[in-house]
Amino acid sequence: MKKQFNRRQFIKSVAATGIGLTISDNILSAVQPDFQSSPFRPIPIGKPMEKVRIGFVGVGLQGTSHVENLLKVEGAEIVAVCDIVESRVKRAQDMIEKAGFKRPEGYSQSEFDWRRVCERNDVDLVYNATPWQWHVPICLAAMNNGKHTATEVPAAISMDECWELVETAEKTGKYCIMMENCNYDKMEMMILNMVKKGLFGEMVHAECGYLHDLRAVKHDMDGEGVWRRDFSMRNNGDLYPTHGLGPVMQCMDINRGNYFDYMVSFGSKTRGLHDYAVTRFGPESAEAREKFTLSDVVTTLIRTMNGETIVVTHDTSLPRPYSRDIMVQGTMGLVRKYPEPKIYIEGVSKTDDRWEPVNDYMKQYQHPVWTELETVSQGAGHGGMDFIEDYRLVQALMKGTEPDMDVYDAVLMSAVRVLSEKSIAREGKTYKFPDFTRGMWKTPRELQVMQMAR
Numbered sequence: 021m022k023k024q025f026n027r028r029q030f031i032k033s034v035a036a037t038g039i040g041l042t043i044s045d046n047i048l049s050a051v052q053p054d055f056q057s058s059p060f061r062p063i064p065i066g067k068p069m070e071k072v073r074i075g076f077v078g079v080g081l082q083g084t085s086h087v088e089n090l091l092k093v094e095g096a097e098i099v100a101v102c103d104i105v106e107s108r109v110k111r112a113q114d115m116i117e118k119a120g121f122k123r124p125e126g127y128s129q130s131e132f133d134w135r136r137v138c139e140r141n142d143v144d145l146v147y148n149a150t151p152w153q154w155h156v157p158i159c160l161a162a163m164n165n166g167k168h169t170a171t172e173v174p175a176a177i178s179m180d181e182c183w184e185l186v187e188t189a190e191k192t193g194k195y196c197i198m199m200e201n202c203n204y205d206k207m208e209m210m211i212l213n214m215v216k217k218g219l220f221g222e223m224v225h226a227e228c229g230y231l232h233d234l235r236a237v238k239h240d241m242d243g244e245g246v247w248r249r250d251f252s253m254r255n256n257g258d259l260y261p262t263h264g265l266g267p268v269m270q271c272m273d274i275n276r277g278n279y280f281d282y283m284v285s286f287g288s289k290t291r292g293l294h295d296y297a298v299t300r301f302g303p304e305s306a307e308a309r310e311k312f313t314l315s316d317v318v319t320t321l322i323r324t325m326n327g328e329t330i331v332v333t334h335d336t337s338l339p340r341p342y343s344r345d346i347m348v349q350g351t352m353g354l355v356r357k358y359p360e361p362k363i364y365i366e367g368v369s370k371t372d373d374r375w376e377p378v379n380d381y382m383k384q385y386q387h388p389v390w391t392e393l394e395t396v397s398q399g400a401g402h403g404g405m406d407f408i409e410d411y412r413l414v415q416a417l418m419k420g421t422e423p424d425m426d427v428y429d430a431v432l433m434s435a436v437r438v439l440s441e442k443s444i445a446r447e448g449k450t451y452k453f454p455d456f457t458r459g460m461w462k463t464p465r466e467l468q469v470m471q472m473a474r
């Protein structure tokens with residue numbers, strides 16, 4: 021297995037050398053093993069657990085919010101906390117102790133201290149909310165040390181990393197879950213329920229994306245600005261496709277009887293981040309001299325194997341209200357979430373060819389997960405959906421049931437980021453998606469979150 025060793029070493033060294041590097045598929049294709057043509061190996065469903073012992077890596081903004089949620093999820097116990105910033109580890113330790121748990125062990129010796137978390141023999145799940153370039157090295161170390169792993173979005177940032185996650189999950193039989201919280205949003209879950217109950221007929225088209233003015237966030241050197249801005253100076257593509265795609269994928273049964281076939285991306289001109297730096301820091305400032313590569317608006321078009329189309333937008337460098345642009349359309353009608361949720365169903369809506377408010381449908385179509393957890397999720401991150409995703413993960417591990425999302429969901433969504441960069445770099449070349457499931461996607465499977473909605 022010399023080839024694999026080289027490849028892993030390469031990923032680790034890239035992760036260690038710089039923020040914002042995307043591993044070139046051209047370089048890596050030389051060291052890819054034959055795994056892609058090997059048969060699919062199902063990941064076994066884990067045995068029930070009395071509690072889920074968690075090693076948490078990366079307790080910045082999003083990680084701390086997950087820690088807060090996990091403190092309220094019965095059966096979850098955080099036994100180790102790791103971050104390169106020691107004060108953040110201490111903050112998390114204090115929170116956990118204050119909530120009545122044993123003070124977890126802290127790890128902040130180096131950028132690679134998460135290795136010691138992965139090696140502990142009292143950890144069931146390594147959960148990581150670190151910057152993007154660390155997701156895969158940490159997930160691999162967790163699985164190779166016999167732990168399940170959950171990572172923030174996107175799971176991977178190169179095609180080789182995607183394959184590495186699939187290969188390692190299958191080899192070790194461990195879960196590798198990308199925590200796409202937007203799958204658990206109240207409206208998105210209601211839309212999913214409507215789709216599965218046939219309200220829109222057969223799926224035909226969807227729109228979605230991540231449309232969020234991140235100009236200030238990318239310049240915040242106490243937070244994400246430390247790492248996130250660099251990707252806008254090195255890369256050009258849809259860097260963050262998963263928030264929109266997660267819910268749409270579920271509506272279209274992707275990986276469960278359907279799959280992404282091919283895609284193409286276009287990038288607009290690049291203005292927003294530079295203009296912002298000039299206005300905020302002055303035309304002679306160091307920030308104003310930074311050169312950005314990321315298009316202000318990246319538009320991707322995906323076609324699925326079952327013939328649906330999906331438009332995905334990435335728009336994070338211009339002034340604009342927040343949106344995930346969710347629109348789902350079938351043979352009988354459509355629903356649009358932003359700016360105000362509205363719906364039209366032929367023969368059901370009160371007036372022909374006119375939108376009507378979605379709220380009128382809430383009572384009939386609210387997803388049972390929300391009916392069960394709305395009260396307890398109140399006040400948690402992103403309108404409660406983050407609590408629900410953490411709760412569902414811990415519950416699945418404790419009950420010994422399949423988690424809501426799997427490694428194939430994680431890598432297929434992440435692959436959109438990778439292929440969008442390639443497509444833009446080659447002036448709108450169309451790319452086929454690799455079959456990470458090696459044929460398994462053709463078998464229909466019911467989503468775990470829909471089982472209780474039957």
Ligand SMILES: NC(=O)c1ccc[n+]([C@@H]2O[C@H](COP(=O)([O-])OP(=O)(O)OC[C@H]3O[C@@H](n4cnc5c(N)ncnc54)[C@H](O)[C@@H]3O)[C@@H](O)[C@H]2O)c1
Nearest residue numbers: 078079080081082083103104105131149150172173243244
């Ligand atoms: N799902 C969502 O809604 C959502 C929202 C925000 C961020 N995120 C994702 O969460 C992740 C983190 O984002 P954030 O906003 O919390 O960023 P952040 O910068 O606030 O937090 C990242 C933390 O990771 C730590 N870190 C960096 N390198 C590390 C290493 N080698 N070992 C241990 N710790 C390390 C940093 O010190 C920091 O505390 C990203 O992947 C981001 O895309 C998701």
